[in-house]
Amino acid sequence: MGSTASQKEIIKKALLIGISGYKNQSLEDLDSPINDVEALQGLLSRGESDYSSFDTVQVEKNVPKQGNLRKLIREFFRETCETGLFYFSGHGVLEDGKSYLATPDGEEMAWGVPINEVIEAANRSSIKNKVIILDCCHSGAAGMQHYYDGKPYMMDDRLISINNGVTILAASNAKEETWDMGDLSLFTSLLVEALKGGAADVVGRITPSSVYAFIDQNLGEGFPRPEFKANVSGFTVIRKVKPPVDLDILHQIITYFKNKDDEYDLSPTNEFTNDPAYVEMLKPREPYAIGKDVKVFKHLQKMVSVGLVEPVGEKHMYFAAMNSKSCRLTPLGKHYWNLVKNNRLKPES
Incomplete structure (x- = not known):
C-alpha cells in the first residue's frame, strides 16, 4: 500500500x-x-x-x-x-x-x-x-x-x-x-x-x-x-512543479507591457554590469546601471528564458540594453499576458 x-x-x-x-x-x-x-x-x-x-x-x-x-x-x-x-x-x-x-x-x-x-x-x-x-x-x-x-x-x-x-x-x-x-x-x-x-x-x-x-x-x-x-x-x-518563473514576476508582464503589442524600451541603465565598479573587466558607459531598472531587466530576462519575451534588433538582451533597443512579447508571451490580464492565472491555478 x-x-x-x-x-x-x-x-x-x-x-x-x-x-x-x-x-x-x-x-x-x-x-x-x-x-x-x-x-x-x-x-x-x-x-x-x-x-x-x-x-x-x-x-x-x-x-x-x-x-x-x-x-x-x-x-x-x-x-x-x-x-x-x-x-x-x-x-x-x-x-x-x-x-x-x-x-x-x-x-x-x-x-x-x-x-x-x-x-x-x-x-x-x-x-x-x-x-x-x-x-x-x-x-x-x-x-x-x-x-x-x-x-x-x-x-x-x-x-x-x-x-x-x-x-x-x-x-x-x-x-x-x-x-x-x-x-x-x-x-x-x-x-x-x-x-x-x-x-x-x-x-x-x-x-x-x-x-x-x-x-x-x-x-x-x-x-x-x-x-x-x-x-x-x-x-x-x-x-x-516549481515554476521556472515565479508567479509574482509573471504577473508583472501587464505592468511592463501595457498592451500586448507594445515594446518595452531598454537602456544601459538596465544592465547591472554597466557600472564603474566593473571598469576592470568592462567598459561601462553613461547612463550607468540604476537599481530599479536592473530589477526590471532581471524579470524580463526570466521571461526570455521561458520564451515569453524576445529582444528587438539584437540577438541577446544584453546588447539590446546596451544599445538602447527594446524587447517585446512572443506569441506565447501574449498568451500569458491575456491570462494575467483576465485574472486567469492565480497562485492556486
Missing part, C-alpha cells in the same frame, strides 16, 4: 498497479512494472513539497488473480473525488479482438481483466476527472469494441462510449507491443521525466495532454507510438 491521507477530504487519489510475474509460460516475467509503480509513487505522493500532488497513492504489486484486479478497479472508481488516476504496468494481451490487462493467473480466453472494463468503470464513476494510463502491449485498443488484423471490428460501433471527464493515455497503439527496459519501461521512463517537470508549462502545471506531447515528441521512428483519447471539457492538473 502507498501513502494515505489523514482525516480530511480526498481531492486527488491514484491507484498504481504493477505486475511482473506470470504463471503462464507464454507470458514472460517482466523486469520493469514494479520499478514503474515505485517511481510513480514517489512522484505523486503528497508530502515532499507544496508542489506535490495526490492525497492518496495506493500501490498494488503482482495482483494475483483476475478477481482481485477487477475488485481493485471497481472500488477505486466507486469512491468519489475530484481527480482519480489509474495506472497499470504489466502484460497486455490481444486475443480474438479483445484486449486484456493480464494477471498472473491468466490463460487462453481469460487472460485478465478486459481493458474496456476499466473504461466502463470510469464511465460509471462519479469522480470528476478520470485519468487512465496504460503501460502495456496493445493498450491503444482501449475504447475499441474489437480489433482484428489491424482494423477495428465493426460489430456495433467502432468505439465504445468514453464519457465526459475520461482521459486515456496508452503506451502503444492496438497492434503494437511495448518495451520492457529492465529498470523502467520505455514509456514510464518518459512519463516520469514528464512528471518531474519536462511536461510543465510556464507556471509549473502538468496535464495529461502535456504529458502525452512530451512522450510523443521524445519517441523517434521505430518506437511504439503512444495514443491519447479523451472526452473532456478542460484538462486537469495532475501534478505541479
Whole structure:
C-alpha cells in the first residue's frame, strides 16, 4: 500500500498497479512494472513539497488473480473525488479482438481483466476527472469494441462510449507491443521525466495532454507510438512543479507591457554590469546601471528564458540594453499576458 491521507477530504487519489510475474509460460516475467509503480509513487505522493500532488497513492504489486484486479478497479472508481488516476504496468494481451490487462493467473480466453472494463468503470464513476494510463502491449485498443488484423471490428460501433471527464493515455497503439527496459519501461521512463517537470508549462502545471506531447515528441521512428483519447471539457492538473518563473514576476508582464503589442524600451541603465565598479573587466558607459531598472531587466530576462519575451534588433538582451533597443512579447508571451490580464492565472491555478 502507498501513502494515505489523514482525516480530511480526498481531492486527488491514484491507484498504481504493477505486475511482473506470470504463471503462464507464454507470458514472460517482466523486469520493469514494479520499478514503474515505485517511481510513480514517489512522484505523486503528497508530502515532499507544496508542489506535490495526490492525497492518496495506493500501490498494488503482482495482483494475483483476475478477481482481485477487477475488485481493485471497481472500488477505486466507486469512491468519489475530484481527480482519480489509474495506472497499470504489466502484460497486455490481444486475443480474438479483445484486449486484456493480464494477471498472473491468466490463460487462453481469460487472460485478465478486459481493458474496456476499466473504461466502463470510469464511465460509471462519479469522480470528476478520470485519468487512465496504460503501460502495456496493445493498450491503444482501449475504447475499441474489437480489433482484428489491424482494423477495428465493426460489430456495433467502432468505439465504445468514453464519457465526459475520461482521459486515456496508452503506451502503444492496438497492434503494437511495448518495451520492457529492465529498470523502467520505455514509456514510464518518459512519463516520469514528464512528471518531474519536462511536461510543465510556464507556471509549473502538468496535464495529461502535456504529458502525452512530451512522450510523443521524445519517441523517434521505430518506437511504439503512444495514443491519447479523451472526452473532456478542460484538462486537469495532475501534478505541479516549481515554476521556472515565479508567479509574482509573471504577473508583472501587464505592468511592463501595457498592451500586448507594445515594446518595452531598454537602456544601459538596465544592465547591472554597466557600472564603474566593473571598469576592470568592462567598459561601462553613461547612463550607468540604476537599481530599479536592473530589477526590471532581471524579470524580463526570466521571461526570455521561458520564451515569453524576445529582444528587438539584437540577438541577446544584453546588447539590446546596451544599445538602447527594446524587447517585446512572443506569441506565447501574449498568451500569458491575456491570462494575467483576465485574472486567469492565480497562485492556486
